[in-house]
Every structure is written in structure tokens, then in C-alpha cells.
Amino acid sequence: MKAALLGGTKGIGRALGRLLVEKGHDVCLLGRDVDDLERSADDLRIRSAGGRSVSAAHCDLLRSETFAPALDQATEKLGGLDWVIVTAATFAPQEKLESDRALARDLLTTNFTNTILFCEEARERLLARGGGTLCVLSSVSGDRARKPVILYGASKAGLSAYLEGLDHKFRGRGLKTISVKPGFVKTGMTAGLSPPPFAGEPEGVAKDILAAIERGTPALYTPATWRWVMLVMRNLPRFVMRRIEF
Amino acid sequence: MPRPETPQLSGWGRIAVPGREIFSEDLRKLTENATLTRGLGRSYGDSSLPPPGGFEVASTVLADRILAFDETTGSLRAEAGLSLRELIRVFLRRSWFTPVSPGTEYVTLGGMVAADVHGKNHHVEGTFGAHVEELLLRVADGRIVRCSPAVEPDLFWATVGGMGLTGHILEVQFRMKRVPTPWIFEERERFGNVDALIEGLKRSAKDWPFTVGWIDGMARGRSLGRGVLNRGRWAEPSEAPKGAPPPLRRFTVPVDFPNWVLNKWSIHAFNALIYHGHVWTRPRVIHPEIFWYPLDRILRWNRIYGPRGFTQYQCVLPDSAGPSAARRFLDVLMGAGGADSFLCVIKDCSAEGKGMLSFPRPGISIAIDLAVHSGTQRIVDRLNEAVIAEGGRIYLAKDSFTRAEHFRAMEPRLAKWSQVRRRWDPGLSIRSAQSVRVLGDPA
Numbered sequence: 001m002k003a004a005l006l007g008g009t010k011g012i013g014r015a016l017g018r019l020l021v022e023k024g025h026d027v028c029l030l031g032r033d034v035d036d037l038e039r040s041a042d043d044l045r046i047r048s049a050g051g052r053s054v055s056a057a058h059c060d061l062l063r064s065e066t067f068a069p070a071l072d073q074a075t076e077k078l079g080g081l082d083w084v085i086v087t088a089a090t091f092a093p094q095e096k097l098e099s100d101r102a103l104a105r106d107l108l109t110t111n112f113t114n115t116i117l118f119c120e121e122a123r124e125r126l127l128a129r130g131g132g133t134l135c136v137l138s139s140v141s142g143d144r145a146r147k148p149v150i151l152y153g154a155s156k157a158g159l160s161a162y163l164e165g166l167d168h169k170f171r172g173r174g175l176k177t178i179s180v181k182p183g184f185v186k187t188g189m190t191a192g193l194s195p196p197p198f199a200g201e202p203e204g205v206a207k208d209i210l211a212a213i214e215r216g217t218p219a220l221y222t223p224a225t226w227r228w229v230m231l232v233m234r235n236l237p238r239f240v241m242r243r244i245e246f
Numbered sequence: 247m248p249r250p251e252t253p254q255l256s257g258w259g260r261i262a263v264p265g266r267e268i269f270s271e272d273l274r275k276l277t278e279n280a281t282l283t284r285g286l287g288r289s290y291g292d293s294s295l296p297p298p299g300g301f302e303v304a305s306t307v308l309a310d311r312i313l314a315f316d317e318t319t320g321s322l323r324a325e326a327g328l329s330l331r332e333l334i335r336v337f338l339r340r341s342w343f344t345p346v347s348p349g350t351e352y353v354t355l356g357g358m359v360a361a362d363v364h365g366k367n368h369h370v371e372g373t374f375g376a377h378v379e380e381l382l383l384r385v386a387d388g389r390i391v392r393c394s395p396a397v398e399p400d401l402f403w404a405t406v407g408g409m410g411l412t413g414h415i416l417e418v419q420f421r422m423k424r425v426p427t428p429w430i431f432e433e434r435e436r437f438g439n440v441d442a443l444i445e446g447l448k449r450s451a452k453d454w455p456f457t458v459g460w461i462d463g464m465a466r467g468r469s470l471g472r473g474v475l476n477r478g479r480w481a482e483p484s485e486a487p488k489g490a491p492p493p494l495r496r497f498t499v500p501v502d503f504p505n506w507v508l509n510k511w512s513i514h515a516f517n518a519l520i521y522h523g524h525v526w527t528r529p530r531v532i533h534p535e536i537f538w539y540p541l542d543r544i545l546r547w548n549r550i551y552g553p554r555g556f557t558q559y560q561c562v563l564p565d566s567a568g569p570s571a572a573r574r575f576l577d578v579l580m581g582a583g584g585a586d587s588f589l590c591v592i593k594d595c596s597a598e599g600k601g602m603l604s605f606p607r608p609g610i611s612i613a614i615d616l617a618v619h620s621g622t623q624r625i626v627d628r629l630n631e632a633v634i635a636e637g638g639r640i641y642l643a644k645d646s647f648t649r650a651e652h653f654r655a656m657e658p659r660l661a662k663w664s665q666v667r668r669r670w671d672p673g674l675s676i677r678s679a680q681s682v683r684v685l686g687d688p689a
Contacts, residue, residue, distance in 0.1 A: 010271045010308075043311035047336055188308050191269035 002078035004071060006030040006059055006118065007088025009040040011187030012137065012209075015202035016087060019210055021048035028074040030059035031088070053078065059118075061088055061110045067121045081129060083213060084122040086115060086136040091189045097151045104151055111155035116162050123166065123175060131174020135213050136163055140181045140226050144233045147245060167218045176216045180209055183226030196246070198225040255303070258548055259290040260555035261618065261646055263679055268302050273309040273325060277384045277414035280304040282678050284410075285354030286329060289361060290558045291646030292679035293409050298689040300677065304414065306356050312336070313417065320422035321379060326356030326415045331542075338534065339490040342422040343480075345377040349591075351539050356415040361643035362407030362604040364595065364611075366456035366478070366538070373599040373606060375406030378420045383413035386671035390416065395600075404666040407601030409642055411681055412667050427486035430456075430537040432478040433529035436521065440471020440572050440592075444610055447594045450477045456537075459592040461576075462517040463614065464510075471576050473592065474520060481531045491533045498545040505552040508617055513587070551617050558644040559629055560613035562595055562606055567636040572610050578632040579614065582625045589615040602663040605641040613644065623647050630656070642680060653684045660685075 003020055007013035008029040020027050021044045029044075031037045037056035044054040055077035059070030075081045090110045097104045119134060126132035141149040142156030160179055167177035184190060184199040200223040208222035221227035255265030267284060270276040277283060284294035284303045296303050306327035314323040320342060324333075330344060331351040337343070348363040357363075362375040371377070380394040381402060391413065393402040405412045435450075437443040443459050450457045454477040461473040541547055548556065563571040572592070591613045595606040616622060626647035633640060639656040640648055654660060664685075668674070674687050681687040 014271070014311075039311055039313060042313055046312045046315045049340060188269055188271050191308075 001082040002026045002028075002080045003083040003085055004028045004030055004074035004078070004081060004122075006061070006070075006084075006086045007137075009033070009036050011087070011189055012182065012185060012202045012205050013085075013087030014040065015206035016085065016209055017044055018047055019203075019206045021045075021052045021054060023210065024052065025083075026053040026078050027055075028077050029054070029056040030070050030074060031056070032058070032060045032062075034058055061114050061118065062106065064114050064117045067114075067118045071121050071125055075125065081125060081132065083133045083135065084119075084126065085134075085209075085213075086118065089115070089137060089139075089189075091152055093192070094148050094150055094152070107151060108155050111152070112158045115159055119162070119166070123170065126175050127170065127173060131176075133176045133178060133213055133216070134166070135178040135180060135209065137180045137182060138163060140183050140221065140230050140233075143181065143230045144236075144241070146233075146241065164219070171218075176218070178209075178212050178216070178218060178220065180212065180220045180222065181226070181230070182222050183229065185223075198223060198229065255287075255295055256555070257287055257289050257291050257294055257646075259557045259618070259646055260548055260551070260553075261291070261557070262555075263292065263295050263298075264301060265296045266302055267305040269305045269308050271308045273304075273306060273327070273414075273416050274384065274390065276304045276309075277416065278388065280384075280414060280676075282410060282676060283326070283356065283414045285327060285357035285360075286352050288350055288353050288357065289643040290556075291642075291644060292683065293361070293643055293645075294357075295679040297677040297679055297682045297687065300679075306354055306415075309416075310354075314419075320424060321419065322422050323380075323417060323419040324355055325417055326354060326359075328355050329353065330355070330358065334534075337422065338425075338428045341425050341428065343425045343428075343534075344374075345421060345423045346371050346374040347538055349539065350542055351535070352542060355418040355420075356410070359406055359415055359418055360408065360410040361641075362599060362601040363643070364593075364606045366458045366593070368606055369451040369457065369594055369596045370455050372597065373407070373601065373604055374420070375403075375599050375601045375604060378406060378418065380417075380419040381405060381415060382417035384416055385413040386673065386675045400666045401670060403600050404602050404663050404670075406599070407604035408663065408667070409603070409678065409680065411676055411678065411685075412670055413676065425480045427481045427483055428491055428534055429481040429486040429531050430478045430534050431481040431485060431529070432476065432532050432537055434477075434527050435475045436473075437475060438472050439469055440473070440576060441569065443471060443473050443475060443592065444569070444572055444594070446475045447592070447610075450475060451594060451596075455479050457594070460520065461590040461592050461612075462521050463587040463590040464514045464517050465521075466580065470573060470580070471592075472521065473590075478537055485531055487531065491535070494533065494535050494543060496543055496545050499547055499549040501549065502553050503550045505554055505617075507552070508550060551615075555618045556615055557618055557622065557626070557646040558613055558615050559626060560605075560611060560641040560644045561629070561633045561638050562609050562611040562641075563633070563636050563638045564607055564609040567609070567638065571636050571638075572612065575612060575629075575632055575636070578628060582628040583621065587614045587616055589613075602659055602666065603642070603657070605639070605643075607639070609638065611641075613641075618646075627652070642684065645680070645684070648684055650684055650686045 008017040057073040139156040141153035142160040163179035212220040254262035256262040309325040309327040598607040630652040
């Protein structure tokens with residue numbers, strides 16, 4: 001398949017990019033830092049042993065005017081477009097976001113408004129081609145509001161709602177939308193936090209994501225244990241949530 | 247003062263100090279003003295631990311991209327955090343392998359350079375550093391410097407085996423080796439004492455690219471140092487199975503074993519099993535990971551030593567000390583009461599590498615795992631005195647207990663290395679717990 005991957009230079013996206021080329025897919029990496037994109041593209045090219053097409057195009061999640069050109073370039077470089085995958089997002093600790101309004105605005109813009117605007121560009125293009133798959137990383141923290149992830153969780157809750165709606169409306173027309181809800185995954189993004197039980201590794205999460213894309217699973221919890229953790233969490237009464245600190 | 251909730255960091259031997267790793271894919275940014283970088287933390291002692299008061303070490307493990315590979319020469323360039331395990335996963339099925347491998351694949355390229363690792367093929371290929379073409383370092387003043395055997399050679403050879411103290415290793419470029427198949431042809435031979443085992447190692451070195459000996463650390467008297475010699479080569483296409491070796495199932499030691507699990511009797515039983523068990527193994531073609539990394543199949547095997555932790559003592563006894571040096575060393579070891587070890591490995595080393603502090607030199611290398619207890623310092627002191635008397639030296643990547651005065655006595659090369667280090671880092675801003683302990687760096 002021909003996949004555009006936004007956020008493939010780091011963390012889960014890096015692991016997913018590697019898995020995609022190893023499984024025989026063509027990849028166009030989208031991201032902000034062009035030099036860094038090229039280094040990641042080289043990594044993928046060497047891993048694919050020259051067998052797959054790997055390219056890169058500039059796309060900045062903080063600047064929505066870059067979205068359409070980035071997707072057009074990706075389509076051109078790939079010679080088509082089957083999958084659009086978004087693993088990019090911003091994270092910051094709640095305390096930091098509470099004291100830094102500019103940071104809070106950037107996080108909300110990146111994770112909610114602009115991710116959705118990017119998806120809208122992708123939706124149009126995939127539908128125009130007769131369908132495809134849009135796979136976006138949301139988060140378990142969008143399932144239930146918790147003290148340490150209020151703003152981040154809110155941005156992801158909104159994103160999850162959008163992705164679900166998109167899938168309801170357009171699956172019949174050939175556009176599958178996949179909302180991935182990773183639990184705690186050990187990456188650079190979470191490096192400052194102490195990992196809870198059931199923390200996942202990016203390589204394992206990437207495998208789950210690719211399987212969900214191939215099967216068309218509309219909502220994926222990964223690592224799988226988080227489905228049950230969140231089932232409990234969603235059903236905890238308010239007075240409990242008010243007390244717990246995680 | 248460290249409170250109980252202060253994060254702790256340890257090497258593979260699990261002797262912890264207050265410390266924490268910081269992570270980023272962006273190694274250049276992460277190493278600005280860093281005291282020390284650390285890879286996968288497989289050095290046994292305190293090589294990868296912060297100096298007292300240092301606390302944070304920069305972890306390279308998220309910087310793991312392959313940057314360039316030349317199919318014709320095998321030259322590969324990657325970020326320092328790329329693990330040997332991942333390298334082998336990607337390249338062995340394409341018939342490429344690392345030129346030199348230590349006994350575990352849970353190491354990073356940066357760590358392999360810093361410790362200038364050696365392996366079963368030392369008698370043929372030397373250390374890893376001999377195959378390194380170029381390094382990219384962040385040096386103490388903040389600059390990013392390329393060095394190689396031709397460019398800034400002093401910095402290069404001080405960094406190869408320099409335990410990460412000359413600069414933060416950002417990128418490594420080295421030559422991979424072509425292999426005929428990804429499988430190994432292996433055979434074993436048993437020897438009744440250490441002299442015969444060493445003789446067997448030297449004899450096998452002529453015809454076999456990979457050799458290593460395992461010693462029964464419990465045998466005494468006439469059987470002192472009896473053991474099994476393991477030798478191998480890459481299998482030829484005619485004898486190898488079709489296809490690539492499958493991923494191996496791995497096991498995890500789930501919890502710390504209580505300290506009493508490893509005792510004289512259990513270790514004795516284990517050693518006897520290996521020594522006598524060899525008769526069932528004929529020459530055969532085996533999975534490369536079973537040959538190169540038998541212990542890696544058991545994840546977190548360091549837990550079998552329990553919460554007290556353990557150390558490894560590895561030294562090289564030079565050829566100049568004569569053929570009976572190994573026997574004398576084992577006698578000292580038994581006398582010091584340090585022999586209750588379930589892992590004792592022996593290997594013949596060939597020519598010394600160019601790394602200014604590189605460990606191997608022509609002679610016999612012996613490595614022994616020792617559970618830590620109140621007498622460990624005394625045992626290591628006794629062993630170090632014996633090694634100094636033989637003109638040998640120890641391997642810093644394994645060490646937790648060596649005293650500065652003993653290390654100085656073993657290392658006439660130290661002055662030259664320190665001179666280069668100070669040229670690049672006059673304030674000694676890059677330090678480790680080990681450099682404070684062994685080199686006398688300011689804490």
C-alpha cells in the first residue's frame with residue numbers, strides 16, 4: 001500500500017514506519033524538520049533494502065496551510081495514496097500547561113484543531129480516490145478526564161469524537177477511519193513520567209496499529225490490556241475520580 | 247541526601263546509585279551539558295552511572311536510526327543508540343554481521359565503542375574499535391567533532407575503549423562483515439584442567455574463527471580449571487538449513503531470587519551439568535543467537551543473584567606471565583574464597599588494539615561472576631594484586647570494586663590517555679561514578 005505518515009520520525013511513528021517498509025509498503029514521511037525527515041527516510045530505505053519507495057515531504061502541524069501541499073506532494077511521490085496515518089501530537093504535563101497559556105494553546109491547536117484540519121484534507125483526497133484508510137493516534141486519556149491530563153485529555157477526547165463520527169459517516173463510501181487509543185507507551189514523549197503497569201513498547205504498539213489498519217478496526221486500544229483498564233476507568237463514579245491522582 | 251524515593255540507577259550487576267536516565271531521540275540536544283551518556287546499561291559496574299552529585303545521565307537508546315549503508319563495502323553508519331540486537335535483526339538475514347560481538351546483543355553501538363568490546367573472534371578480528379571508521383562526538387566544550395584513525399586520531403583512539411569519558415558518542419560508522427549463511431557450525435571439546443583447556447584454545451585458534459572456554463569454577467586440585475571449549479564458524483550454504491533463523495522464544499526471570507538460591511551446592515550442580523552434559527552435543531549447525539548469546543535467552547537473568555547484586559571480575563593475564571599464569575590466578579581465586587561462581591569464561595586474546603585504554607592484550611582473559619557480599623572488596627583486592635604481579639589488567643566495563651591505586655599499577659597507558667582526555671575536557675566535565683572511583687576524578 002501507499003502510506004503517508006505524519007509523525008514518523010519519533011516514538012510510535014518511527015516504529016510504525018519501520019514496520020510498514022518491512023512489510024512491503026511504500027511510505028512518505030511528513031514532518032516539520034526536513035533534515036530530520038531525511039535521516040528517518042534513510043533509516044527506512046536501508047531497512048527496506050531498497051525494495052520500497054521511501055520519501056519525505058514538509059508538513060507542520062502548527063501551520064494548517066502546509067497540509068494540502070504536503071498531502072499533494074505525498075500522493076505524487078507515492079504515485080497514489082491508500083493510507084494516511086497521523087502519529088504526531090504534542091504532550092506536556094498538566095502543571096506546565098496550567099502556567100503557560102501559549103503552550104496550552106499550541107497543544108490544543110496541534111492535537112485538536114489542526115489534526116482535524118489535516119484529517120479533513122486527507123478525507124477529501126482519499127474519498128476522491130474512491131476510498132482508503134485514515135488512521136489517527138488519539139489516546140486513552142480522551143476516554144475519561146483525569147487530573148494529570150486535563151488539557152491533553154480534552155484535546156484527545158475531541159479528536160476521538162471526530163474520528164468516530166467520520167467513520168460512521170464515510171465507511172459506507174470506502175473511507176475507513178481508525179481511532180487508535182494507546183495507553184502508556186515508553187517513548188520520548190512520556191520519558192519524564194514514571195511508567196505505570198501495562199506500559200507498552202512502541203514496536204508492539206506499531207504491530208497492533210498495522211493489524212488494525214489491515215482489518216479496518218474502527219477503534220483500537222493498545223497495548224490490549226488498556227481496553228479493560230479504560231472500561232473500568234470510564235465507569236468509576238465522579239467522587240472516586242475526584243480523589244485519585246493518576 | 248538521597249531519600250528512599252530518590253530514583254536509583256544501576257549497571258547490569260544491580261549495585262545502584264542515585265540517578266536517572268533522560269531520554270530523547272535528539273541526541274545532539276540531549277548531550278548539551280550532559281555529564282555522561284549511557285546506552286543499554288549492560289556494563290556490569292558503575293561505568294554508565296553518574297558521578298556523586300551528577301544524578302542525570304543522557305540515554306542514547308531512542309537515537310537508533312541507521313543513517314547509511316554501503317552494500318559493497320559493508321560500511322554502516324548509525325546513531326549511537328542502535329542496539330546490536332536490532333542491527334542483527336535487520337542485517338543477518340541479508341548475510342551481514344557485526345565484525346565483533348560481545349556476549350550479549352543488548353548493547354548499543356556507542357557502548358561497543360566506549361568499552362571497545364571483544365568477543366569469541368578476538369584472536370582473528372581484534373576488538374570492535376579496529377573496525378570503526380569514524381565517530382561523531384560531542385566534546386566537553388559543546389562542539390561536535392568528527393574523528394577517525396586519520397582525523398583527530400588521538401581523540402579517536404582515546405574514545406575507543408575510553409568508557410565514554412572523552413566525549414558523548416553521537417554516531418558510529420564501522421565495517422560489517424559478510425557471512426556465507428546466518429547459521430553457525432559449532433563443536434565442543436572437554437578438557438580436564440585449565441592448562442589443557444588453554445592449550446586447546448590456542449590449538450583451535452588456528453582453524454576456528456570463534457572460540458571460547460567455559461570453566462567449572464568449583465573444580466579443585468588436579469581438575470582445577472577443567473572445562474568445555476566451544477568453537478564455531480559460520481555454516482556453509484551446503485550444511486545450513488534453508489531460510490533465516492526464526493526468532494527465539496525468550497524467558498524472563500520474573501522476580502529477584504532469594505540470596506540463598508545461589509549457593510555452593512546449586513552452583514556445583516549447574517557446573518557439573520555443563521561439564522558432563524557436553525558428551526551429548528555432537529558437532530552441529532545451530533541458531534546464531536544460541537551460539538553468540540546463550541544468556542540473552544533468559545531476560546533479566548541478573549535477578550538470580552538476588553537483591554544484593556553481583557559483579558564480574560575480568561582480567562587478562564599476558565603471555566609474558568608464562569603458561570601457568572592462569573593456574574596461579576585460579577589458585578588465588580580459590581584461596582580468596584571467590585570461586586563460588588556459576589559463570590567463569592576463558593578466552594585467548596591476540597594483539598592489543600590501538601584504543602589507548604582498550605582491555606585485551608595478547609594472553610589469557612578470565613571472567614568470573616561474583617555475588618556481592620561483605621567480602622567482595624577483599625576478594626577483588628586480592629585478585630587485583632595477583633593480576634598486577636602477573637603484569638595483567640582488568641576490564642573496566644565489568645568492574646565495580648577496583649581501587650584507583652590498583653588500576654594505576656595495571657595501566658602504564660593511563661597517563662597518555664589522560665593527557666588526550668584533558669586536552670578535550672580540561673575541566674573533566676564528562677565523568678562517571680567509575681571515573682571518580684578508578685581514575686580519581688573530582689566528585
